[in-house]
Amino acid sequence: MRKMKIIGIAGSPRKGNTEVMVRAALEGAKEAGAKTEIILIRELKLEMCDGCLQCDEMGKCHFDDGMNEINERLAGVDGFIIGTPARWSLLSGNLKVFLDRTNPLAVPERLKGKEAGIIAVGQSPEDEEEQSIKKAVDSVKNYCSNAGIDVIGMVLGFNAINEGDIEKNVKTLEDCKKQGKKLVEHLKGKTCGG
């Protein structure tokens, strides 16, 4: 059987908790036999989508800032781990800019049928009434639904405010690892089932 390919996307502007969780999930995916890579949005210098929608006809973006190459990488994998810090109960601004720039993949439906695990982290405790971290996941789920990406599950990281706080939460990192494994097993099952 061919190796599954998974890309992790870490949507924080800092080297923080999101990245730790995404890396843990990729470790699980690797253990399950996948080829993995990570995109750190904090390292990219992306223009914001200007809404011209030329990409609907051209299949690529007129900005020459590396996103066309990244989109080809995204189109070439089987699944994603998408990680975001909770920001006002939403996905981060960085991740939103990145996801908007995947629009050249929309009309040809190049993301359709791929699968994703979603990760979100925040400072709130698990029993927070408003559930802002879960709401942040929901905002990423909306993107996946529009793009035709099937979401196989989510992991929420609580009580993490400073960089590295999440490393104290062994159970959460274990859950991320399990999510990565589950994603790969799911994709393998799909391939076997036709």
Ligand SMILES: Cc1cc2nc3c(=O)[nH]c(=O)nc-3n(C[C@H](O)[C@H](O)[C@H](O)COP(=O)(O)O)c2cc1C
């Ligand atoms: C502008 C802003 C908004 C935030 N909104 C939330 C929120 O809605 N819920 C929450 O639990 N934490 C919230 N936080 C806290 C971050 O999610 C938290 O610090 C998290 O660990 C950041 O992840 P990172 O280390 O990957 O950047 C917010 C932080 C900032 C700066």
